[in-house]
Amino acid sequence: GSRYEASPYVVPFLFEVLDASQFPLQRQLIDLLLGLAVGCGESFLPYGYNLETEERRFKDKSWGSLFDYDNAGSAYYEVHQHAEVFTRFLRPECHPESRLSAGFAVAHFAQSLSQYHADVSRYIAKESDESQLQNLMLCFGMLGRYADVKPDVRILTDYLEPACSPTLRVSAAIAVTTIRGSETPDPALKTLLSALVESWTLESPRDDWRWWNEGDLLGYAALVLRLVGKGHRDEFAFVLCKALEKTEACTFAVPQTLLDILFPDPKPPAGRNVADFDDVQRHCLGTLLQTRHWRDWMISSKFLPSGLTGDDYRNALQKFVSGITGDMNASDSNLLWRAGNVSSWDLKKHWP
DSSP, X not given: OOOOTTHHHHHHHHHHHHTOTTOSOHHHHHHXXXXXXXXXXXXXXXXXXXXXXXXXXXXXXXXXXXXXSHHHHHHHHHHHHHGGGGGGGGSTTSOHHHHHHHHHHHXXXXXXXXXXXXXXXXXXXXXXXXXXXXXHHHHHHHHHXXXXXXXXXXXXXXXXXXXXXXHXXXXXXXXXXXXXXGGOOHHHHHHHHHHHHTTOOOOOSOOSTTSGGGGOHHHHHHHGGGGTOGGGHHHHHHHHHHHHHHOSSOOTHHHHHHHHHHOOSOOOTTOOOGGGOOHHHHHHXXXXXXXXXXXXXXXXXXXXXXXXXXXXXXXXXXHHHHHHHOOTTOOHXXXXXXXXXXXTTTTTTOOO
């Protein structure tokens, strides 16, 4: 995930090697080149990367921007310049593992490669392998999101039918929602909500950071709800609470999406007052805090005053949790184990 002064200089050489058909490690090279471009790419989903937005965030020194230091920016633009090469490895005749890596890589450059959505649509029409279909659908969704003219999503709608596997149904629904946003058709939206409420078991060919939401497709189903709009706040919040209660293991996608839907505005510097929350916000926070699917940084980033440290931070956290749950005896020991790194990659997708 780290980029160094030498990183942009090695990129053209790596693409030259990747272009050599006899080279035996094409999948590994695609993964390496993507890592040189975007690091661990934690902010990739559900929106993809918009370069104008990312350049503004870098200029404003926003935390977690795509290229948050000079070497990272230089490496990204060097890979970006050659990113069209990745599209060659989407073809059916390529090695299956290389195709998986290529689909994931292409989606990271959807803004500049959006014209390839027609090719990916043709690959979907001829594909029968479920892992490849999952990848191609999700790639198609991101390319379609940035296409000048929104593509026809009928290539995906057949996969929303109950006769298809849960994994393909959710993949198709995510792709449709990524393309259509606030105009997502009911069958796709209902598929996402059913998967979350019922905690569907979904398959993934990979369970690491080189894959869509690190292999957590159910979490991706939650993330993509952000694209639909604000008109479904209460419905989505109810569904996400049900997912938190029913799901045994998940990444941070479900609780973070819940908090973002309930509190979409930036946190005031002085934090938020529990007394100002409406009934839905209080109920959903109470549900979240009674499950194991939260960490203290989720609470501090959304609710606590900025700049707190040490005992001040711990006391504010305890007061907030007590204010929501009504448990005035919430102790430090109950909060300590909630600490964790911001990156779900560090904890993989299974939580203690």
